[in-house]
């Protein structure tokens with residue numbers, strides 16, 4: 326008998342999603358607008374708890390694209406972006422014909438390094454162009470150094486686009502991630518902490534900005550009985566069906582955070598006595614991570630094994646794991662853009678691995694993980 330696969334992070338339904346979707350069918354709101362869209366936005370606004378306004382969109386990537394437009398980014402502008410992230414953080418910079426300037430991470434949160442960020446800003450200004458925006462990411466649910474990054478952004482008067490795609494349910498000093506940017510974005514893709522099967526949101530403290538995002542996401546129709554357009558529009562609004570899934574998922578978001586954090590506790594306990602392996606943790610009690618993905622780094626000279634040894638071993642046992650994000654400045658598509666920093670992000674990529682973290686993993690899954698890991702550390706010889 327082949328064993329079922331243990332996934333890194335798979336969709337986890339709460340139960341009421343189908344009720345909201347059925348309501349949409351029953352009332353024929355099968356469109357990119359309707360009561361579920363409004364309801365989902367309201368649920369998110371209440372959850373984020375900071376007088377924010379939310380525009381539900383078709384993806385997190387769409388939200389970043391509109392966010393950059395709302396921050397005034399145009400062709401040939403420069404945008405500072407965390408290098409250690411998923412490509413969706415950076416691709417919208419290229420959609421606009423702007424130039425990404427990549428920034429290294431620091432070791433505590435694995436996110437934007439304040440020193441490298443400030444060095445980049447000074448150098449870009451000295452070279453004649455002040456960057457238009459800073460994209461900071463809360464990777465794997467870990468808040469970036471909010472106070473330090475915001476202080477720099479304020480000093481140079483550059484707005485922050487907060488990529489909170491992985492950090493719904495995380496917080497910093499008691500305030501939710503998704504509320505710290507001049508604009509912020511969320512994602513509800515299938516692998517995120519909650520899913521709408523595919524979706525995202527733009528978060529703003531300004532109702533006018535939200536309205537503008539909705540306007541742009543629905544083809545930028547001017548107020549006229551016929552179709553009249555004086556701006557470029559996009560088809561980026563969330564559908565009422567997807568939003569119905571989202572409303573059901575909001576009922577279980579807190580529980581998902583608890584369960585993801587439980588997976589993190591499991592790994593912390595398991596790896597406590599394993600030399601050369603560290604589990605990625607909050608640097609202080611100011612930080613509260615949803616631990617969307619639990620991650621470890623393996624120092625091969627101490628552990629005697631590489632992260633690739635472990636990844637391949639788990640794969641043989643039908644357990645999915647994945648290297649940490651490959652930094653953008655090392656990606657072929659972004660190789661020719663400026664980069665500021667050293668090798669922090671690169672080393673994390675070389676040594677890091679994300680482990681199964683889903684909120685739907687069971688005690689039986691954890692037992693199987695433990696037995697497989699024991700097997701790897703006690704018996705296996707390096708497969709590389």
Ligand SMILES: *Cc1c(COP(=O)(O)O)cnc(C)c1O
Pocket residue numbers: 383384385386387410411413414462488490491511512513514523524525
């Ligand atoms: C998932 C993700 C996105 C993009 O969200 P989509 O909804 O998949 O378009 C952006 N940034 C980060 C860091 C992500 O993990």
